[in-house]
Amino acid sequence: MMEKKRSDCPALPPGWKKEEVIRKSGLSAGKSDVYYYSPSGKKFRSKPQLSRYLGNKVDLGCFDFRTGKMMPGKLQKSKQRLRHDALSLAKGGKPDLNTALPIRQTASIFKQPVTKVTSHPGNKVKADLQRASEQPRQLFWERRLKGLQPSDVTEEVLRTMDLPKGLQGIGPDSSDDTLLSAIASALHMSSTPITGQTTAAAEKNPAIWLNTSQPLCRAFTVTDEQIREQELKVHQARRSLEDALMADGLARAAENTRELLEGKTA
Numbered sequence: 273m274m275e276k277k278r279s280d281c282p283a284l285p286p287g288w289k290k291e292e293v294i295r296k297s298g299l300s301a302g303k304s305d306v307y308y309y310s311p312s313g314k315k316f317r318s319k320p321q322l323s324r325y326l327g328n329k330v331d332l333g334c335f336d337f338r339t340g341k342m343m344p345g346k347l348q349k350s351k352q353r354l355r356h357d358a359l360s361l362a363k364g365g366k367p368d369l370n371t372a373l374p375i376r377q378t379a380s381i382f383k384q385p386v387t388k389v390t391s392h393p394g395n396k397v398k399a400d401l402q403r404a405s406e407q408p409r410q411l412f413w414e415r416r417l418k419g420l421q422p423s424d425v426t427e428e429v430l431r432t433m434d435l436p437k438g439l440q441g442i443g444p445d446s447s448d449d450t451l452l453s454a455i456a457s458a459l460h461m462s463s464t465p466i467t468g469q470t471t472a473a474a475e476k477n478p479a480i481w482l483n484t485s486q487p488l489c490r491a492f493t494v495t496d497e498q499i500r501e502q503e504l505k506v507h508q509a510r511r512s513l514e515d516a517l518m519a520d521g522l523a524r525a526a527e528n529t530r531e532l533l534e535g536k537t538a
Contacts, residue, residue, distance in 0.1 A: 275293070275294040275296060276291060276292070276293050276294075277291065277292045277293075277294070278290065278291045278292075278309075281308065281340045283335060283340055283341055283342050284308070284326075284330060284340075285311075285329070285330065286311075287310070287311030288308060288309065288310060288311065289308065289309040290306065290307075290308055290309075290340045291306070291307045291308070291309065292304050292305070292306055293305045293306075293307070303427070305426055305427075305428070306337060306338050306340075306426075308322060308340075310325070317425070317426055318337065318425040318426060319332060319335065319337040319425075320425070322335075322337075411479065411482070411484075412443060412444060412478075412488070414450055414453065414454040414457070414487070414488055415444065415445050415450065417450060417453035417454065417457070418445060418447070418449065418450050418453075420453065421449075432448075432449060432452060433452060435448050435451065435452060436498070438492045438493075439451060439455070439468075439489055439490075439492055440489060440490045441488055441489050441490075442469060442474060442475050442478055442488055442489060442490055443478040443482070443488045444478075446488060446489075450488075451487065451488065451489055454487040454488055454489070455487045455489070457487075458486065458487045462485065464485065466486065466487065467486060467491055467492070468486055468487065468489045468490050468491040468492050469482065469483055469486055469488070469489065469490060469491060470483070470486075470491045471483065475490070
């Protein structure tokens with residue numbers, strides 16, 4: 273069940289309509305989706321689509337897609353942030369490319385290297401570089417990824433992947449969603465092969481025998497058949513994306529031609 277509310281949008285040219293769809297049931301009850309309709313009835317689901325369609329006719333820099341209003345303060349904050357980032361880069365700073373996971377950094381109780389400052393010329397300071405570079409991690413930190421779900425530009429929750437039958441989680445809260453996030457995080461952060469927990473004792477007491485460099489799942493192997501199946505899926509996804517881009521390009525060309533003809537007849 274959904275409730276639709278359509279109204280005029282003064283921030284856009286005359287004839288444009290804003291529609292808000294409120295969900296009445298299901299897991300996403302109470303959430304709403306916002307769409308815009310052109311005078312010709314064409315539907316727009318996101319601000320980038322509006323920008324591409326309107327072009328230079330309307331400045332959407334401070335347009336808020338959800339409320340349908342112009343927010344000058346929003347544009348000012350964005351300009352200040354861009355100006356600050358550009359100034360930082362001009363001074364030799366680096367862009368923020370941090371992709372760190374939400375892992376709690378606990379206080380270490382282990383021996384840490386100590387630097388002794390002295391003017392004695394024969395003083396030598398030794399430090400364990402390997403231990404200094406390793407950051408302590410909370411046990412079962414993967415549970416912090418629970419409840420995180422991807423969504424598109426309209427805040428619609430995307431369907432998660434289906435894990436193969438050979439991947440089985442161990443430890444507390446061994447759900448498929450948490451296991452998928454843990455494996456994806458291991459592939460993203462680790463340079464070592466992902467094999468799972470190879471010790472059988474980890475299933476009996478993971479709090480003691482857990483290999484923290486591997487995700488919380490039983491040991492598994494990837495066969496050549498699974499690799500070929502995955503390659504086929506990737507090939508099909510690329511073909512689907514290619515067809516979608518081709519159809520979008522043809523639709524844009526047809527729309528531009530129609531608008532050009534309408535302009536000439538007017």
